[in-house]
Amino acid sequence: MAKHLTKRSENYSQWYNELVVKADLAETSAVRGAMVIKPYGYAIWEKMKEQLDKMFKETGHSNAYFPMFIPKSFFSKEASHVDGFAKECAVVTHYRLKNDENGKIVVDESAKLEEELIVRPTSETIIWHTYKNWIQSYRDLPLLINQWANVVRWEMRTRLFLRTSEFLWQEGHTAHATKEEAITETEQMINIYAEFAEKWMAMPVIKGTKTDSERFAGALETYTIEALMQDGKALQSGTSHFLGQNFAKAFDVKFATKEGTQEYVWASSWGVSTRLMGALIMAHSDDNGLILPPKLAPIQVVIVPIFKGEEQLKEISEKVDIIIDKLKAKGISVKYDDRDTQKPGFKFAEYELKGVPIRLAIGKRDLENNNIELARRDTYEKKIYSQDGIENVIEDLLNEIQENIYKKALDFREETTTIVDNLDDFKAAIEKGGFVSAHWDGTEESEQKIKEITKATIRCIPIKNILEDGDCIYSGNKSTQRVLFAKAY
RNA sequence: CGGGGUGUGGCCCAGUCCGGUUAAGGCACCUGCUUUGGGAGCAGGGGAUCGCAAGUUCGAAUCUUGCCACCCCGACCA
Numbered sequence: 001m002a003k004h005l006t007k008r009s010e011n012y013s014q015w016y017n018e019l020v021v022k023a024d025l026a027e028t029s030a031v032r033g034a035m036v037i038k039p040y041g042y043a044i045w046e047k048m049k050e051q052l053d054k055m056f057k058e059t060g061h062s063n064a065y066f067p068m069f070i071p072k073s074f075f076s077k078e079a080s081h082v083d084g085f086a087k088e089c090a091v092v093t094h095y096r097l098k099n100d101e102n103g104k105i106v107v108d109e110s111a112k113l114e115e116e117l118i119v120r121p122t123s124e125t126i127i128w129h130t131y132k133n134w135i136q137s138y139r140d141l142p143l144l145i146n147q148w149a150n151v152v153r154w155e156m157r158t159r160l161f162l163r164t165s166e167f168l169w170q171e172g173h174t175a176h177a178t179k180e181e182a183i184t185e186t187e188q189m190i191n192i193y194a195e196f197a198e199k200w201m202a203m204p205v206i207k208g209t210k211t212d213s214e215r216f217a218g219a220l221e222t223y224t225i226e227a228l229m230q231d232g233k234a235l236q237s238g239t240s241h242f243l244g245q246n247f248a249k250a251f252d253v254k255f256a257t258k259e260g261t262q263e264y265v266w267a268s269s270w271g272v273s274t275r276l277m278g279a280l281i282m283a284h285s286d287d288n289g290l291i292l293p294p295k296l297a298p299i300q301v302v303i304v305p306i307f308k309g310e311e312q313l314k315e316i317s318e319k320v321d322i323i324i325d326k327l328k329a330k331g332i333s334v335k336y337d338d339r340d341t342q343k344p345g346f347k348f349a350e351y352e353l354k355g356v357p358i359r360l361a362i363g364k365r366d367l368e369n370n371n372i373e374l375a376r377r378d379t380y381e382k383k384i385y386s387q388d389g390i391e392n393v394i395e396d397l398l399n400e401i402q403e404n405i406y407k408k409a410l411d412f413r414e415e416t417t418t419i420v421d422n423l424d425d426f427k428a429a430i431e432k433g434g435f436v437s438a439h440w441d442g443t444e445e446s447e448q449k450i451k452e453i454t455k456a457t458i459r460c461i462p463i464k465n466i467l468e469d470g471d472c473i474y475s476g477n478k479s480t481q482r483v484l485f486a487k488a489y
Numbered sequence: 490c491g492g493g494g495u496g497u498g499g500c501c502c503a504g505u506c507c508g509g510u511u512a513a514g515g516c517a518c519c520u521g522c523u524u525u526g527g528g529a530g531c532a533g534g535g536g537a538u539c540g541c542a543a544g545u546u547c548g549a550a551u552c553u554u555g556c557c558a559c560c561c562c563g564a565c566c567a
Binding site: 004013151153156272352 | 490524525526527528529557558559560561563564565566567
């Protein structure tokens with residue numbers, strides 16, 4: 001392991017790449033664009049999953065699992081959907097290999113599939129095909145299903161967690177009797193994502209809707225949560241789509257109403273992915289490594305003994321065991337690193353790199369005074385405490401750290417958000433980084449031109465927007481509200 | 490997919506232009522001793538068909554051709 005990370009100020013994307021690998025979160029694999037998520041990284045993902053899954057179930061959703069392969073013909077049933085995904089699909093064409101005359105393994109051309117299978121880039125089509133058989137009556141609605149799965153999108157340029165050709169995610173697919181109910185569901189889920197981002201990831205987000213050009217392929221409305229990274233670029237961190245009756249019509253999913261009429265069902269779909277890992281890393285971490293919010297840290301407290309010889313270690317361990325028991329009783333995850341193969345300084349640096357929120361150090365001089373040293377990852381602050389009652393100090397401090405890193409990220413976002421009223425100011429603000437709030441005339445043409453000139457896209461039309469009259473920064477035409485622009489990942 | 494760059498033990502890399510005994514160094518790893526309150530020191534040791542495949546040559550990490558992978562910049566994206 002190299003001693004130091006590239007500094008964020010020197011090269012932000014290099015810092016990110018190094019951090020992901022050095023903190024043991026993930027690495028590249030033998031397959032182009034696909035990553036190996038390592039145990040420490042996966043442990044964080046599991047924590048995210050656990051909380052999200054709980055929130056989904058509390059709002060009435062059930063988990064199910066649908067096939068990874070989708071018959072090619074399914075894709076042509078919803079026109080805009082296929083347009084959106086066709087260019088990045090992996091396709092299975094054969095089902096057998098054989099040895100050729102040189103002893104090499106080759107595809108057996110005689111084992112060609114009648115109909116090619118698409119490796120799912122998202123599951124709307126296979127799920128709606130299935131829903132046709134599940135839904136007959138208004139009594140079958142609403143249907144609230146989520147699946148945890150992997151999907152494949154053959155991206156040209158990939159980056160660990162942020163954009164990989166295969167990624168893990170959850171996708172919710174719901175069916176409702178009315179439009180209003182489907183919209184309520186769509187909004188409920190974006191609110192859950194926002195709550196998760198802010199309370200668990202300690203990452204402030206802006207909720208809003210996407211413009212026509214940025215909307216999900218096949219959706220009537222896409223809600224998004226947009227987060228700001230430390231380099232001033234925005235990251236779309238979760239989306240919830242109101243699909244109208246598009247998929248119901250494409251897959252002929254009708255239900256009998258109370259009145260006995262036949263109607264198409266209304267749909268939503270919503271997802272977050274392992275991209276959240278990238279967001280988590282970039283939102284908080286610093287030049288010495290990860291900074292994890294306590295609620296998602298696999299290890300919340302690490303204890304490093306400082307000792308000479310086995311006798312001393314034994315003495316320290318006796319005290320540490322008492323503290324570990326008290327912490328565990330409070331549901332705090334704790335690791336005691338009593339390896340004698342690494343020096344304390346090495347361990348300090350290692351746990352900083354891995355973002356462990358609180359570190360305790362205990363040595364001979366602490367034993368004499370019944371003390372223990374506590375260091376915070378987020379502020380680097382070090383303080384000596386009595387061993388008695390340290391578990392209460394830690395419990396409070398974990399909450400304080402969670403709040404502190406949220407506040408820090410929120411302050412950063414507010415400092416780097418600019419309100420502008422003309423194109424020159426807009427260009428300067430985008431160049432500086434961060435969100436830029438500006439008037440837009442609502443046309444795709446203006447949106448496109450602004451993107452060409454500045455590389456900034458409309459991240460969202462914020463839900464909490466206040467309507468106000470203004471002039472579009474590009475066209476000068478009348479506008480009724482400001483929208484949020486930024487350069488994005 | 491277009492432009493540029495790079496591939497040498499697990500990692501970082503020297504050597505490649507100008508072909509010639511055993512491919513150099515650092516990190517990591519193994520053994521031993523001394524160490525341990527912010528990334529330890531010394532001594533010894535193991536590990537490489539030089540990205541892959543052909544070709545040129547008495548001889549290829551080095552030259553030629555093709556392929557592959559990765560990185561940066563564009564177009565695309567959860």
